[in-house]
Amino acid sequence: MKIASNYKNIDDKLLPSGEVGRGFGIYIHIPFCKQACHYCDFHFSTSMKKKDQLVDMLCWELELRKNELPEKEIRTIYFGGGTPSLLTSEELQQIFTAIFANYQVAENPEITLEANPDDLSEEKLKMLKASKINRLSIGVQSFFEEDLKLMNRAHNAKEALESIQLATKYFDNISIDLIYGIPDMSAERWQQNLQIALDLGVPHISSYALTVEPNTALHKYIEKGKIKPVDDEVAKAHFEIMVRILKNANFRHYEFSNFGKEGYFSQNNTAYWLGKSYLGIGPSAHSYDGNFRKWNVSNNSLYIKALEKNELPIETEELTTTDKYNEYVMTRLRTQYGVDIAEVEAVFGVKYRDHLLKNADVLLEKELIKNKNQVLHVTSKGKFLSDGIASDLFYLE
Structure with missing residues (x-):
C-alpha cells in the first residue's frame, strides 16, 4: 500500500493502520503537577489555585475555535500536560461536554489521558473507565526507587508497579513511559525495567533518553556536580538493548521512541507523524493545519486573562515549502514508514527530490540509511542517529 502523503490530500488516503485518515485531533494541555520533575521543561504549575478558572477557559477556547478546521471530524483526543490525571x-x-457540543466526533475516537502512577487509585480508575477515556498513558519512567528519586518523580517504585496492575483491570489500551540513559543506571537495571513492563502485559511502550534541558533542576545539579552527567554512549547502549528485547517480544518499533503490539499503535501520534491537522487547546499548546503552526502563550494567568476578554492568546507562523519538506523528512525518518522519494517529488517538487537524492548518497555509503523500493529508511546502524541524519537531508535556504 502506498503511504499517504503528509501534505497532499491526506484526508482521502489511508493511514498505516488501514483507517481512513479523515478528520483531525484535539490536544488538551493540562498545566498542573503535584511537583516538578528535575528533567522537565514543559509548561506547568505546581499551584492549583487557578485550576477551576483554567478548565473554564479551556472549554471557552474550544468553543471559540470550533470553526478553525471546518467540516472535519475528531478522530483522536489527547489529554497531555502537566498531569491530566489531576482532573476530577x-x-x-x-x-x-465542550468538545461534543462544538465538534463532530468520530464514532470510536481514540481518547488518551496521561496519568501519573500515584494518581491511579482503584477509585480513580473506575472514574476514568466510566468516562469517555479509552486509552491510558502512564508516566512510570522507571520501576526502581533510585531512578525515581534522582528524577524527583511524585510516585515511588511500589506505586509504579501497582498502578499498572490495577489499570489492566479496567483498560486494555495502555501505554507506559520509560526513561533510559539515567546516571548510574546499569544495563542490567534497564533490562529489568523492560522485563517488568513485559511481564505486566502492557501493549505499548514509549521510551526516551534522559535529556538535560537548559534551566531545569537536572541541568543545575549536573553543573554543581550533585548528579553525574548524562552519557550518550550509555544511552545508545540502552537504546540498542531496548530495540532487541522488544523486537523479541513481538513489539513493532514503529517510531524512534515508540514500540507497540499490533493494533496498539498510538493513533494520535501516528496522525502527527503523517501530517494530519490538530488543534492544541490550553496554555503552551501547539496547533497545525498543514500550512500554519500556532501556539498559545505559556503562562496560565495570561492565557486566562486573554480568553476572559474573548481574545485568543495565539501566535502564528506560516510554513514555507522548505519548512514542510524538512518536517516531512524529520518525522518520516523517525518512523517505520520512511521517506518516499516519489512522494517528495509529487508534493514538494523536483528541486527537493534532487536535493534529497544528492544528500542521501553519503548516508547510503555509510550504511546509515537504506533505499528499499524507493523509500529511504534509517538502518539499525543509524537508528540512534536519526535526528542528525534527518538534518543532513534538510534543505537549507
Missing part, C-alpha cells in the same frame, strides 16, 4: 470527574466531563 466533573472537570473531565466539563471538557468533554
